[in-house]
Amino acid sequence: MLNEAVDSLLNKPETSNPSAAGAAATYVDATFGRGGHSRLLLSRMAPQDRLIAFDHDPDAIAEAATIADPRFSIRHQGFRHLGELPDASVAGVLMDLGISSPQIDNPERxxxxxxxxxxxxxxxxxxxESVAQWLATAEVKQIAEVVRDYGEERFAGPIAKAIVARRQERGPISTTTELAELVAGAVKTRESGQNPATRTFQAFRIFINAELEELQHALDASLRVLQPGGRLVVISFHSLEDRIVKQFIAKHAREVVDRRAPSWMLGGATAMPLEALGRVKPSAAEVAGNKRARSAVMRVARRTDAP
Structure with missing residues (x-):
């Protein structure tokens, strides 16, 4: 949903030509990755605009160094640091959550x-701390909670017990193959077309990087840094992320009336800081060309004039 995300962020059709007239706008690519969104944004931004990117992956920082555009800058930080930008200074924030294909395809990671x-x-x-380092000392209960809560894995208990038993018998797990084989032996039934280790790998990745906590921090910060009319665009790839984004937008976009107050005090609904603009799924053509896109959900919201 590359073009859809940029269209939603800039709030103009792909074919429009940015005008040099008007005030400068600042946009944020909160998850640079390998720069696909940033490069498209730069191609469509006005000459006086600027783009600030965030990423904590050293490989992403190295890739960003190849962009020779004075309007662009990147911070070697996770997007929880979004709140360090000045209040009401940003016209649009884009978050493409999860892991990038280059990260997945590099065995060393x-x-x-x-x-x-x-x-x-x-x-x-x-x-x-790496996953291997954490698993070298984590207790059964800790491991089971992580696998259950972040992987939504119903065999979290048997997986955790198998990991600790393996550690006690032969030493800590140190490779991806060792972990995948151990999980496969602990998972009694498998979902069709899915490796039995899928949910466990997802859980450990989310936990070790504190991804959900970082997402919540970044969403909260977006309310402060977005200027009135500014856009928030978030692409999620699994239900845990999307649930947080959905609930965040709903919480700050739903009009609220305090029905406990006396009738003479009910002057109307409380103004809310966000307006929900929609939910988008990838097209059939995109899913056919990129299987990873099949689980993607893009949610868009607009910062209102409310304080």
Whole structure:
């Protein structure tokens, strides 16, 4: 949904030509990845506009260095730092959540059970604890809670017990293949077309990078940094992310009337800071060309004039 996301952020059709007239606008690509959204945004922004990107992946920072456009800058930070921008200074915030294809396809990053590699899964390899390091000391209860809560895996208990038993017998798990094989032995029934380790890998990645907590911080910050009329565009790839985004927009877009107040005090609904603009799913053509897109959901909201 590359073009759809940029269209929604800029609030103008793809064929429009940016005008040099008017005040400068600042946009934020909160999850740079490999720069697809940023490059398209730069091609359609006005000459006086600017684009600020965030990413905590060193490979993303290296890719951003290839963009020779004075309107563009990137911060080697997670998008929880969005709130460090000035209040009401941004015309649009784009968040493309989850993991990028280059990260998945690099065995050294340890994100995929399709390749044998170190069990790392950190978005930022320069800091923090890897999955292997955490599993080397985590207790059964901790592991089970992570697999259940972040992977929605019904065999979380058996998986956690198998991991700790393996650690006690032969030492900690250190590779993606070891983890995938161990999970496959603990999962008694499998979803059609899905590797039994899918949910567990997702859970450990989300946990080790504190992805859901970072998302909530970034959404809260977007209310402060978006100027009136500014757009919030969020693309999610699994239900945990989308639920947070959906509930956030609903909470701040739903008009509220305090029915406990006396009738003479009911002067109308409380003004809300967001207006929900819609939910978009990828086209059949996009899904046919990119299987990963099949689970994508894009939600769009607009910052209102409400305080």
């Amino acid at each position: 340890g994100f995929s059970f399709r390749f044998d590699g170190p069990l790392d899964m950190r978005m930022d390899t320069t800091r923090g």
